[in-house]
Amino acid sequence: MKKILVIDDEHIVRVSCQRTLTPEGFEVIIASSGSEGLELLEKGPVDLVLLDLKMPDMDGVEVLNEIKAKWPDTNVMMVTGYSSVETAVKTLKLGALNYIEKPFTPETLLTAVNEVFKS
Amino acid sequence: MKNIFRDPRKSLAAKLIIAIGLLMVVGSFIFWFSILHKQEKDIMSIAVNYGGSFIDYVKRRTSFSMLTDHRAVIQQTLEDISMAEGVERVRIFDHDGNISYSTDRPSVGSSVDRDTLACRGCHVEAKSDFQLLSERKTWSVYKDSLGFTALKLVEPIRNEITCYTSDCHVHPQEQKILGFIEADMSLALLDKAKFKQGLALTAYVLVFFLAISVALGIILWKIVSKPVTELTLGMGKVAEGDFNYSVPIKSMDEIGVLTSTFNSMIKDIKAARDQRELWTQTLEAEIAKQTEEIQKTHASLLQTEKLASLGRMAAGVAHEINNPLTGVVTFSHLMLQRVPPDSLDAEDLKVIIEQADRCSKIIRNLLTFSRATPSEKGEINVNNVLSRTIYMVKNQEKFHNIKFNTSIDDTQFISDGDPSQFQQICLNMFLNAADAMNGRGEITVATRKITENGKNYVETEFTDTGSGIKQEDMEKLFEPFFTTKPVDKGTGLGLSVSHGIVKHLGGEIKVSSTVGKGTSFFVRLPLKEQRT
Missing domain, CATH: 3.30.565.10 (Histidine kinase-like ATPase, C-terminal domain)
Incomplete structure (x- = not known):
């Protein structure tokens, strides 16, 4: 079973991801901040990290750098509001695999996640 | 004309008139003096001529009496001749100055003054018989007791054959000059005529001088003073600011050229002033235009600023709405999968999804407006x-x-x-x-x-x-x-x-x-x- 970590400060986004991905056979763990997400990663590896770009304490780019420094093989997909797509594109160069824009439909999320595991 | 002489130092015409007047005074005087002098010389020459003839006449009248030694007749003849008008005195004396005959009878027998013309006419020194002047002087002019001009003429009586061969044997053959005939003639009439002529000449010169002065004054007034006054008046008007004034040009001389130069100068000044005024107006219009443009730019900047802050606000709002919207979209989709496809619930959920999509689009547009879109x-x-x-x-x-x-x-x-x-x-x-x-x-x-x-x-x-x-x-x-x-x-x-x-x-x-x-x-x- 593939393990997915969702890092987002918004409760509703975390829940949306959980409710979309769990029925599809993914194990979803959640973190409400960048530091919490990194702590969870310390405990054990995950197959994919869904990472929000805009968060209060550590923003998505910092978290991404940390993850890529410590666990370079971890897949990371960015989740972003429309306003920060340019930053999202930048993150692709930093090692993120893909990004999806909020608000996303369950279908969009599933397609993007499956795309990661297919390759 | 009055203007010219009000202050001669300030009037060109007055200066010219005074200068020309002075030249004319000097010229007239020289002319007057030369004429008078020449006249006097001519008159004197004529008088000497006539005097010579008179002495010649006396010589001929007494010649016979001399040869026949009729001394009383000679004396009488002289006295007769002296009756004529203008003859003051006639006397005959020998080479030593002893008066033999005279119209003034008491002086017969006395000697003539050694300084008289008869001696000094030939001799350098009155007492030396041998020293002679190179040129003999036969006449002299002097003032008589009444103050009139008088002419004294002397003619020597030379020794001739008839003289020393005469029976009386008074004169030896060796003697060259036997004596002298001396005549004093009054020139009072000529003096009077000369005085009258001088007076007339003076009057002519004065009238000529006055006439020339007046004519010159009028001409100068017309060609110098009047145009210069008009030009000065014109300059005054221009100085007061009347640039439309033009001084009338009445001649083609230097003053005419000056006037025309002045007129064209005023025209140029006027053109320059008009140009300057035009520039000022243009400048004012330009400033007004620039001010308007600045105001427009300012308004435009305000508008831009307003739109920018609205954009920032919209971006913030849009971003925040994206999160709840994610929930709405996800859960309505999940629900739609659970309800029967053709049920009323399914229809309602579709409406929710549709409207959520619409919200999403609005947010995209808002973010585009705020330039936050990629x-x-x-x-x-x-x-x-x-x-x-x-x-x-x-x-x-x-x-x-x-x-x-x-x-x-x-x-x-x-x-x-x-x-x-x-x-x-x-x-x-x-x-x-x-x-x-x-x-x-x-x-x-x-x-x-x-x-x-x-x-x-x-x-x-x-x-x-x-x-x-x-x-x-x-x-x-x-x-x-x-x-x-x-x-x-x-x-x-x-x-x-x-x-x-x-x-x-x-x-x-x-x-x-x-x-x-x-x-x-x-x-x-x-x-x-x-x-x-």
Whole structure:
């Protein structure tokens, strides 16, 4: 079973991801901040990290750098509001695999996640 | 004339008259003096001539008596002759000065004064008999006791054969000069005539002098003083500011040239002043124009600032709404999967999803307006994008009754930017035009190159024949959510989004509209290059 970590400060986004991905056979763990997400990663590896770009304490780019420094093989997909797509594109160069824009439909999320595991 | 002599130091004519007058006085005096002197000389010459004849006459009258030695007859003859007018005295004396005969009888027998003309006419020294003057003087002029001019003439009586062969044997043959005849003649009549003539001459000279002076004065007044006074008057008027004054030119002489130079100088000054006034006016107009432009720019800056802050606010709001919207979208989709496909619940959920989509679109537009949207770096080929968009909209039902007038040629206007964003602007313009015309009318599309403040732009014109925009709506045109369309028809984001994109690309949108006639939008983008 593939393990997915969702890092987002918004409760509703975390829940949306959980409710979309769990029925599809993914194990979803959640973190409400960048530091919490990194702590969870310390405990054990995950197959994919869904990472929000805009968060209060550590923003998505910092978290991404940390993850890529410590666990370079971890897949990371960015989740972003429309306003920060340019930053999202930048993150692709930093090692993120893909990004999806909020608000996303369950279908969009599933397609993007499956795309990661297919390759 | 009065002006000339009021203050001679200040009058050119007076100076000239005085100078010429002085020259004339000197000239007249020399003339007068020369004439008088010449006259006197001529008169004297004539008098001497006549005097000579008189002595010759006396000699001939007494000659016979001399030869016959009739001494009483000689004395008588002299006395007779002296009765004639003008004859003062006649005397005959020998070489030693002893008076033999005289009209003044008591002086007979006495000696003549040694300083008299008879002696001094020939001899250097009165007592020396041998020293003679080189030129003999036979006459002299003096003043008589009454103050009149008198002429004294002396003629020697030379020894001749008849003298020393005469029976009386008074004179020996060796004696060269026997004696002298001396005559004193009064020139009183000539003096009087000369005085009268002198008087007349003086009068003539004075009259001539006066006449010349007056004539000269009048001429100078006419040709110098009057024109100079007129010129001075003209200068005074000009100094007071009357630049239209022109001094009349009455002659072609130096003063005429001076006047004409003065007139043309005034004309030049007037032209220069008029030019200066014109410049001042132009400058004022320019300042007014610049002020207006500054005010416009200021208003435009305020508007831009307002739109920018609105944009920032909209971006913030949009971003925050994205999160809850994610929940709405996710859960409505999940629910839709659980309910039976044709149930009423499914229909309701579809409405929720649809409206959530609409929200999502509004947010996208808002973020575009705030320039937060991503833009592909690329080239906008303005005419290409326009043609494509026109082709696309023409087939839409909304544009079936709209005629497109396009004046787009093969020129390729290239601008930096995302072509899809420019297409979005064009599409928005066409949709607005169609709405303004209620789907019936004409849309004119044209592109052109313009240059403003040294920069080149490609300008795309969108002109419709619609209802036009009211003046009070003009200011709010680019504000987000401002719309005149019915609530469900327009979001009020089209123009603000277009504005955001164009501003981001370094261009601008201009509008001109007449209510009831239509509206023109001019979208200007910086022109990178122009290919033909």
